[in-house]
Amino acid sequence: MPSKISSAVLVGLECYKVEVEVDLSLGVPSFNIVGLAEQAIQEAKERVRSAIRNSNIEFPLRKITINLAPADLRKDSSLLDLPIAIGILSYQFNFNIDPESIAFLGELALDGRIRKGRGLLPLVWGLKNKGFRKVFIPKENELECSIIKDIEIYPAETLKQVIDFLMGNTTIKPSEFKFPKYNFSFDEDFSIIKGQEVAKRALEISAAGGHNILLIGPPGTGKTLLARSLPSILPPLTYEEAFEVTQIYSVAGLLNDESLIIKRPFRNPHHTISYAGLLGGGSKPQVGEVSLAHRGILFLDELPEFRRDVLEALRQPIEEGRVIISRAKYTVSYPAQFILVGSMNPCKCGYFGDKEKDCTCSPYEIRNYWHKISGPLLDRFDIRIYVGRVEKEKIFQNEKNENSEEIRKRVEKARKIQEERFKKEKIFTNSQMTPKIIKKYCFLSDDAKSFLTNIIDKMKLSLRGLDRIIKVSRTIADLEESENIKIDHLAEAVSYRGLEDFIL
Ligand SMILES: [Zn+2]
Numbered sequence: 001m002p003s004k005i006s007s008a009v010l011v012g013l014e015c016y017k018v019e020v021e022v023d024l025s026l027g028v029p030s031f032n033i034v035g036l037a038e039q040a041i042q043e044a045k046e047r048v049r050s051a052i053r054n055s056n057i058e059f060p061l062r063k064i065t066i067n068l069a070p071a072d073l074r075k076d077s078s079l080l081d082l083p084i085a086i087g088i089l090s091y092q093f094n095f096n097i098d099p100e101s102i103a104f105l106g107e108l109a110l111d112g113r114i115r116k117g118r119g120l121l122p123l124v125w126g127l128k129n130k131g132f133r134k135v136f137i138p139k140e141n142e143l144e145c146s147i148i149k150d151i152e153i154y155p156a157e158t159l160k161q162v163i164d165f166l167m168g169n170t171t172i173k174p175s176e177f178k179f180p181k182y183n184f185s186f187d188e189d190f191s192i193i194k195g196q197e198v199a200k201r202a203l204e205i206s207a208a209g210g211h212n213i214l215l216i217g218p219p220g221t222g223k224t225l226l227a228r229s230l231p232s233i234l235p236p237l238t239y240e241e242a243f244e245v246t247q248i249y250s251v252a253g254l255l256n257d258e259s260l261i262i263k264r265p266f267r268n269p270h271h272t273i274s275y276a277g278l279l280g281g282g283s284k285p286q287v288g289e290v291s292l293a294h295r296g297i298l299f300l301d302e303l304p305e306f307r308r309d310v311l312e313a314l315r316q317p318i319e320e321g322r323v324i325i326s327r328a329k330y331t332v333s334y335p336a337q338f339i340l341v342g343s344m345n346p347c348k349c350g351y352f353g354d355k356e357k358d359c360t361c362s363p364y365e366i367r368n369y370w371h372k373i374s375g376p377l378l379d380r381f382d383i384r385i386y387v388g389r390v391e392k393e394k395i396f397q398n399e400k401n402e403n404s405e406e407i408r409k410r411v412e413k414a415r416k417i418q419e420e421r422f423k424k425e426k427i428f429t430n431s432q433m434t435p436k437i438i439k440k441y442c443f444l445s446d447d448a449k450s451f452l453t454n455i456i457d458k459m460k461l462s463l464r465g466l467d468r469i470i471k472v473s474r475t476i477a478d479l480e481e482s483e484n485i486k487i488d489h490l491a492e493a494v495s496y497r498g499l500e501d502f503i504l
Pocket residue numbers: 347348349350351352359360361
């Protein structure tokens with residue numbers, strides 16, 4: 001009878017059970033793995049053989065056949081080393097392992113140690129939901145798995161330790177459930193930013209309604225600091241959101257000394273980033289920056305410097321909140337819902353619209369500069385503002401600025417209103433409203449309508465542009481706790497689209 005050991009692999013964030021069937025028979029000694037075994041599995045043979053020998057256990061001189069089922073599932077995970085080794089050794093040691101309730105995950109080093117792996121959090125979580133009661137994991141992944149309840153987790157350091165445990169010769173302390181405390185500390189705070197009232201207000205609206213925002217201005221006006229301060233006014237992640245974000249970081253292998261990521265991510269990739277780096281993909285499904293920014297902020301500094309095809313590819317995750325990566329060998333999808341913050345100079349020389357330095361660009365050069373970014377992508381920024389220099393008299397003024405905590409309270413209130421409003425829809429923030437949902441929740445008085453008709457003529461607004469103004473004005477009204485969208489709200493929202501003519 002072949003022995004059966006359970007394990008699992010990930011496709012995206014989805015956990016799939018894998019059965020490791022091991023058969024040892026008499027015959028010429030050999031070691032074969034079948035069942036869509038990828039390169040990593042072939043290498044597993046060498047690791048498993050050495051790890052067993054270096055644990056001072058004899059490697060069986062038999063004809064060994066390993067079948068990984070189901071056959072149609074891609075299994076390029078080195079975490080299958082441990083279940084393969086246990087399967088081989090269960091002949092010798094007669095382990096009593098119930099494949100329905102116990103699972104094993106771990107890559108083996110040649111000396112028999114169990115190495116830290118990736119994606120342990122979603123794997124263990126998935127196994128628990130599939131009804132498993134016990135799981136063996138690498139010791140170094142203990143912390144990230146400690147936020148999962150209702151499954152016994154055995155963190156092991158070596159293959160020998162697992163064998164001894166299964167033989168009843170030693171104990172392994174199951175990991176304890178731990179839930180981290182939220183610590184509100186941020187690197188930046190709004191109170192240290194001098195002046196820039198318009199930009200701060202625009203960021204507050206962006207945070208409240210989840211609106212993408214583009215900061216345009218000459219070099220050195222503090223666009224980067226403004227963007228970096230945005231996380232400090234966003235509400236904390238809920239437990240579900242934190243769990244989701246942590247799973248992504250677990251798959252990416254980016255969890256350090258935290259068990260649960262509780263701060264909203266802020267990702268700031270350099271403009272030389274590749275398509276796979278930003279969106280994900282590559283020969284092995286790599287997690288892209290758009291997914292690492294999930295539930296947080298993706299900040300692209302110097303937007304026109306990014307490769308155009310890379311920027312264009314952002315449109316799909318912006319619309320769908322997910323990124324789908326298709327390659328010849330696999331298709332995976334990762335969540336990617338973020339606030340996009342872009343910053344750029346207004347022109348090639350950088351000083352168009354500046355009060356102190358003259359712009360040396362010709363109108364042709366300015367247009368060319370803006371054409372580095374496509375109209376449809378620019379259109380996805382609900383808010384676009386000019387960030388100018390701080391007036392000299394404000395630089396040394398010691399006026400007391402509002403701090404991030406005060407602003408965050410207003411943002412949280414506005415988010416609650418939206419949560420309540422969209423209870424029956426599948427969205428959370430105003431920025432996610434479709435034209436149909438806008439009609440349902442953004443009632444406009446006759447006065448408001450005639451105000452907007454005027455604006456459409458003046459600004460030659462597209463319908464899409466008009467929808468974006470209404471969405472932003474809905475957020476402004478929510479910040480004021482006003483049920484109706486008033487002309488003031490619309491007028492303010494229009495002011496954040498002021499660069500329309502300049503861009504198109
Ligand atoms: Zn210029």
